[in-house]
Amino acid sequence: MTSTDAYKGPAIELIEVAKHYGKTMVLDGVNLDIAPGEFIALLGPSGCGKSTLLKLIAGLDELSAGEIHIAGRLANYLKPSDRDVAMVFQNYALYPHMTVAENLGFPLKMGGVDRDVVRGKVEAAASLLQLSAQLDRFPDQLSGGQRQRVALGRAIVREPYVFLMDEPLSNLDALLRVEMRTELVRLHKRVGRTTIYVTHDQVEAMTMANRIVLMKSGVIQQVGTPAEIYAMPANIFVATFVGSPPMNLFSGRIENEGGRLLFRGPFELAVPPGFTPGPVTIGIRPEHVALCNGGEKSSLAAMIDAVERVGPDSYLRTTTAQGIALTARVEGSAKAREGDQIAVRFPLAHLRLFDAAGNRVPMGEES
Amino acid sequence: MVATIQLDAAQHARKRVRSRRQREFARHLALGLIAFILVAPFYYVLLASLKDSTEIFSYPPKLLPIPLYLGNYRDLLWDTGFLRWMFNTLFVATSVTVIKVFLDSMAGFALAKIDFTGKRIVFMLMLILLMVPIGALIVPLWSLVSTLGLINTYLALILPPLANPLGAILMRQFILGLPRDLENAARLDGLSEFAIYWRIVLPLIKPGLVVLAVITFTDQFMSFTWPLIATTSDELQVLTVGIAALRAHGGANYGLWSASAIMSLVPIGIFFFVLQRQFLARSLAGALKQ
Numbered sequence: 001m002t003s004t005d006a007y008k009g010p011a012i013e014l015i016e017v018a019k020h021y022g023k024t025m026v027l028d029g030v031n032l033d034i035a036p037g038e039f040i041a042l043l044g045p046s047g048c049g050k051s052t053l054l055k056l057i058a059g060l061d062e063l064s065a066g067e068i069h070i071a072g073r074l075a076n077y078l079k080p081s082d083r084d085v086a087m088v089f090q091n092y093a094l095y096p097h098m099t100v101a102e103n104l105g106f107p108l109k110m111g112g113v114d115r116d117v118v119r120g121k122v123e124a125a126a127s128l129l130q131l132s133a134q135l136d137r138f139p140d141q142l143s144g145g146q147r148q149r150v151a152l153g154r155a156i157v158r159e160p161y162v163f164l165m166d167e168p169l170s171n172l173d174a175l176l177r178v179e180m181r182t183e184l185v186r187l188h189k190r191v192g193r194t195t196i197y198v199t200h201d202q203v204e205a206m207t208m209a210n211r212i213v214l215m216k217s218g219v220i221q222q223v224g225t226p227a228e229i230y231a232m233p234a235n236i237f238v239a240t241f242v243g244s245p246p247m248n249l250f251s252g253r254i255e256n257e258g259g260r261l262l263f264r265g266p267f268e269l270a271v272p273p274g275f276t277p278g279p280v281t282i283g284i285r286p287e288h289v290a291l292c293n294g295g296e297k298s299s300l301a302a303m304i305d306a307v308e309r310v311g312p313d314s315y316l317r318t319t320t321a322q323g324i325a326l327t328a329r330v331e332g333s334a335k336a337r338e339g340d341q342i343a344v345r346f347p348l349a350h351l352r353l354f355d356a357a358g359n360r361v362p363m364g365e366e367s
Numbered sequence: 368m369v370a371t372i373q374l375d376a377a378q379h380a381r382k383r384v385r386s387r388r389q390r391e392f393a394r395h396l397a398l399g400l401i402a403f404i405l406v407a408p409f410y411y412v413l414l415a416s417l418k419d420s421t422e423i424f425s426y427p428p429k430l431l432p433i434p435l436y437l438g439n440y441r442d443l444l445w446d447t448g449f450l451r452w453m454f455n456t457l458f459v460a461t462s463v464t465v466i467k468v469f470l471d472s473m474a475g476f477a478l479a480k481i482d483f484t485g486k487r488i489v490f491m492l493m494l495i496l497l498m499v500p501i502g503a504l505i506v507p508l509w510s511l512v513s514t515l516g517l518i519n520t521y522l523a524l525i526l527p528p529l530a531n532p533l534g535a536i537l538m539r540q541f542i543l544g545l546p547r548d549l550e551n552a553a554r555l556d557g558l559s560e561f562a563i564y565w566r567i568v569l570p571l572i573k574p575g576l577v578v579l580a581v582i583t584f585t586d587q588f589m590s591f592t593w594p595l596i597a598t599t600s601d602e603l604q605v606l607t608v609g610i611a612a613l614r615a616h617g618g619a620n621y622g623l624w625s626a627s628a629i630m631s632l633v634p635i636g637i638f639f640f641v642l643q644r645q646f647l648a649r650s651l652a653g654a655l656k657q
Contacts, residue, residue, distance in 0.1 A: 060551045081557035093548035097570040107556040154552075 011036040011194040017066035041209035049218040086155035087164040094139040101135040125153040163195040236358040281354040288350035289328035294343030416625035439626035452609035460587035475538025493532035523597040541575035
């Protein structure tokens with residue numbers, strides 16, 4: 001048990017964390033609390049600052065402003081090795097001139113741990129990660145998955161307070177990635193340590209994390225559970241970044257017609273009172289787009305441009321009569337064909353409304 | 368019909384084999400010629416070193432040293448300062464090589480991986496220094512060494528070559544190729560900057576270190592101008608200077624000169640032999656493995 005185990009507050013607390021290189025702002029006022037034992041995914045496109053944030057937490061880069069607290073201790077001026085964190089790097093960062101056993105035991109050896117204890121911990125980690133047969137091999141004699149496991153093992157043997165993982169699965173092939181994803185989640189449950197996982201892959205974030213921190217241009221866009229992020233995106237960026245295919249969006253205006261509020265765009269829709277008239281965007285996920293017979297005021301005529309069959313589901317890529325691209329998810333067995341004319345409607349409960357600045361405005365859907 | 372086709376095929380196959388053999392023969396002939404051009408002068412010197420001075424210019428020249436004459440080697444080893452020159456050369460070249468590889472790899476590490484104020488300027492100055500010809504440096508260098516009272520000391524031979532920036536630049540390029548995450552991993556493992564250099568970087572740039580060692584050692588082994596200027600004492604003469612003096616003062620003794628040339632190649636041959644396996648093995652490992 002480490003001294004940090006007794007601490008009961010947030011495992012990591014980021015207060016107004018900022019990082020800039022010259023005039024280039026990479027992180028701007030990041031605030032975040034991470035609970036002990038939580039699996040947090042930092043998700044965002046390339047260059048959004050998620051890896052920089054991880055390096056700042058690890059102490060591998062210097063803050064421009066703000067505070068980082070790890071287990072209640074201000075960590076701004078602590079050396080990386082004094083922060084009680086372990087990191088798994090994207091390219092594994094294994095020492096090529098050391099065997100697997102030496103790689104696993106190196107952090108402990110440097111910490112002055114007794115040789116017998118090191119051996120015991122290395123063997124335990126190797127057994128946990130199914131690396132016992134590879135202990136005498138060098139990294140270049142291992143497969144990608146094995147290297148990845150060694151990198152993980154090197155973090156595990158240290159028994160850190162926080163695990164930091166920087167896109168650890170991105171160098172693996174698709175099949176192995178799925179396998180390792182499950183393995184990582186299992187490992188997290190078993191070890192129970194706080195984990196911050198950087199990824200640009202939304203599927204990884206959605207399937208592994210307790211909470212997702214979605215970032216863009218150095219600013220946190222939304223923090224929430226995968227379900228919250230998917231169902232209630234904070235803004236248009238989140239709505240389009242999470243979900244594949246992304247949310248369908250329609251631009252229009254809210255107008256006041258004799259005391260009734262109406263959305264006027266490619267289709268017309270009565271909206272609940274309380275909205276300020278003006279330009280807005282309405283969004284709906286492809287799986288919520290309903291096929292109908294047409295003729296209704298809020299329905300849209302569309303022509304199928306392509307049918308993407310992905311097994312249990314099919315995605316209809318369509319263009320509405322107004323020339324707007326729209327994707328609808330239907331059952332895999334649906335008999336839709338390219339060139340077919342269809343009509344679609346949008347159930348009010350699944351519509352998301354975004355204001356002119358792109359931020360979601362509640363439509364009563366949270367209740 | 369079938370028999371005719373088979374005959375044609377056999378003729379074609381024979382023709383192909385003949386033409387391939389001709390090409391092979393021409394290639395080997397060319398290679399043999401090049402090898403002869405490269406080896407002949409060396410063999411001539413070796414031959415001359417094993418002949419009596421009256422035999423060297425006998426006509427027709429003998430291609431084998433019969434009778435074998437070892438007097439040149441005996442004279443070289445016992446009647447001249449050859450062994451002393453050899454010791455001086457090896458001592459200076461080894462000292463410079465060891466110190467330079469250590470210092471240059473550290474400087475390369477700093478230039479490649481550590482952020483410090485004025486790094487770009489330092490690197491630019493090093494590049495500029497590389498372009499200054501040795502001739503322009505000799506007089507100020509001699510003046511400096513003389514002021515420090517180092518003339519006629521080993522330090523006069525060892526210190527100035529250490530200031531050559533080529534090694535540090537070479538090491539910087541090698542170290543730049545190492546992934547940044549390796550040092551970051553080492554930092555998280557609790558290593559100091561020096562420990563990162565010593566335990567992580569050095570083992571990974573062995574091929575670079577060998578290249579630098581070979582360049583430095585051979586450069587020092589062949590160095591003539593500076594040792595000639597920096598030392599006047601017979602006790603501190605290096606091989607190149609000693610052999611030149613032998614020619615200047617010992618009369619036209621071609622056998623002795625040839626023996627000195629052959630003997631001076633022995634240590635450098637051993638040096639290459641020892642390092643070549645390491646050099647080739649590491650280079651190939653780097654080239655073939657990800």
